[in-house]
Amino acid sequence: MPPFLAAAVEQALRAPSVHNTQPWRWRVGADSVELHADPDRHLPVTDPDRRDLLLSCGAVLHHLTVALAGAGAAAVVERLPDPEDSTHLATVSVGRGPATGAELFPAIAQRRTERRQMSHRPVPEEILADLAAHAARAGAVLLPVTGPEARARLAEVFRQAGQLQRSAPGYPAELRLWTHRLPGAHDGVPAAAIAQVRTHTDGAPMLRAFPDGRLRQGAQQTGHGRPDDAAEYLVVATTGDTVLDRLRAGEATSAVLLAATLAGLATTPLSQATEVPAVRQALGSSVLRVPEQPQLVLRVGWPATHADPLPFTPRRPLPTVLLA
Template sequence: MDHGLPDDSTVNTALALAVRAPSVHNVQPWRWRVGARSIHLYLDPARTPTGTDPDQRDLVLSCGAALHHLRIAFAALGWSAVVHRLPNPADPNHLAAIELVRHRPTSLDAALSATISRRQTDRRHYSSWPIPHGYLGLVTERAATLGAIVTQAGDRPREVLVETMRTAAARHADDPEYRFELVNRSGRHSSDDGVPTRNACRARPRDELSAREFAAPASADGAHEPDYAELLVISTSADNRLSRLRAGEAISAVLLTATNIGLATCLLTEPLELADLRRRVRHEVLDDIAQPQAILRVGWLPTSALSLPMTPRRSVADVLDPFESAAAG
């Protein structure tokens, strides 16, 4: 980048943290371009899992999470990101243009940036320890600053979410394209994307919450107790591409905040990938006042739980394109 802007080492460090963002099936659907004075985020349509995400809803959420990860990483490195979302109406895959200005890092910037490398999708059962209301209030507040709403599912809303998860799992079990896609994106021992066998848990018939049936799961997580996870629904007022991008940013903020507190998290989108189930969640859980974008399991792991291996990521070099448009840089 030009003199006065971050050097290449700083940019690469920030991008290396950005690509730690969660993504559907860990497909990592982002492309980055570094211009003379800006960084640009693109959705990579070639990585669309068509059986799971035909309208690219989950892909845009994933890219939004990567965008927020990037902002947090740069903030800790001394740069504030000014984000222009969907800057090119002629190219809907151009999701963001990011300009950078000098910034004095705060202790929160440093803490959240450090959390990026520790955050994991943990599909195991969570313990019965209650989550203090102040913790849930904090994640709600941070999502709200990014234009999203966090709703804690009470008794009846939780029943609805459980029912929609089970229905989605049953339908997908009868969908050959979906099942092939899931097997193709999981169970690998050495790969830079997908869900490795070591990070997948075997579903059990008595589980309250249905989980995706990833290939060759390592174990049933050793839990014999019920899963006491709280369920949070992350929603937005609208349901267009911009709203989904902002929801992805809010998801990142919630995940990093929860991880920094010490909570375990697991992002769920399977029931929201089916239009009728998404409508049901909107109607019965959100009272028709918001559009559901993701469901989050959150809770405390048992003290005996071992750390999981980190899921793989593609290198920065693999997701970085040469910048061709001088006018946009």
Template sequence: MPRTIVDAEVIKQAVAVASRAPSLHNSQPWTWVADGPELQLFADRSRILRAADTAGREALISCGAMLDHLRIAMAAAGWQSFVERFPNPNDLSHLASVDFQRAGYVSDATRARATAILRRRTDRLPFSPPNDWDILRPVLHELVDSDAVHLHVIDDALRGELVEASRLTEALRRQDPDYQSELDWWTAPFELDEGIPRSALNSVPEADRVGINRAFPIDGPGERRAATGPDQARILVLSTPEDSREDALLAGEALSTVLLECTAVGLATCTVTHLTETEAGRTVIAELLGSTRSPQALVRVGRAPALEQAPAPTPRRQVTDVLKFRR
């Protein structure tokens, strides 16, 4: 394949769009380096949350979502991406190298997903059931299911057990001062280009109606979406054959696909990882699924009120902070 140097402005714009990818506590643990015709993705070890993410799994999932967002942003700009994962065995922080080639056309599906990147929000409030679920579910399976990543849908009959596991996990973590200190920092009520703003958190009554969600130390801004009642979201689980670094990165890419496809058809989503951050939580989820695979992330999918004002986007770091040009 001929290696093509893409104009720097195209790279900057694509990275700016892809930076809307979700990450644990909006930590954005990634760095891009443009080196000639190659764009390289690195994990930023300084931004890994040591208490919540002791193994660095969540950072890898976040970087996988960023990688897939970048591929979609470049595709919408007319460039096809060729990804080599973990290209340097001597540098474990080097997660991927990407080369580009001019694409013949940009499909409507690609444009829709690229637009969805800018529309997607993490919505922690209660959802109504997703409309046209019988149509969307097989589409998601077709897009995601492979030897590397599998999409499971939690049976409604198991929802109570999952809620109980979520609450037990949160109760245990309330006794972990390091974990609580991290939560305090990433939800600090001052303006930054990272972390979770108060407007994106649940109040106590809202959290009680969701059940499967992380508990944050700062209360959200009041009672919203009261007419929705208890959460009726579908709960999806992304799992991998093992729990390797490659598994986590690929799970993040699949997570990006699920979030953007759901957003493109007008549904709200919320990634849930507090259960998969602990070995005990992953074991519980695997047992609920009757599977030997390793659960990597959960996603709530449902409908938000159509006329509701969209929440403000959470802050992101400047492109100059996450993208460097080597040549």
């Protein structure tokens, strides 16, 4: 196994995934890397149509190309290369030519998922435009949810999704399984990465209700911005809703999250509104009112003042995710 390829895959493992399930496996060759979905890490109740699984794998695929670019290697990506193997999502070969995306490489180690309130300081339009450009280069569109009416409709679809999921048989148990891992586990969402909720109105209404958070909220500058915070809500969307569309949406998600991190922003991927089919349809028709297919909601904003640093969330060691 070439050391630089192994190092790039190890860097890619920092990619975000639903509930930090890390639903991927890898096969590393002499000059290429295969990305495979790991069906054993699919969340059947939370993610009934495997959208989250594919988005997660798309994010780790983009992280890999950025890690290779950081090492000076150009990546040639063949998506869905084997019609007979639906788990084989991509083969990444080292090619000739300029390595694109190297500027995002430092953000791989810096990015965290922020589940606390954010600052009342607004995000400049030029940064939002840059994030949209990153999404477009990765094969998706980034649609902002602006205005009080649209934001209220967005909050409502998240409320509906949460209500439907909480009443779904097996959902509470699945959520608890991935937020109460055994000591020494290398996956799941630890309590130290989940914000404490002091009241039912604390924080943004679109955040998933994780149990037993221990992360302290940061201080807020009162009297400025929106009543919750000044975070922006951006929807990653695609023209279609095929396996390839979902994979590309995951790549675009990675590109946006890394670019936002480099700009100093905090970020939160929010998948709950797209996990329930009827709610996802409402997100497209009543909130966005566009023909594109919503794949994921991203929350971006400035970190709150004096917020404690976000901890690393665990990742599985490289040998445990390799295929023979």
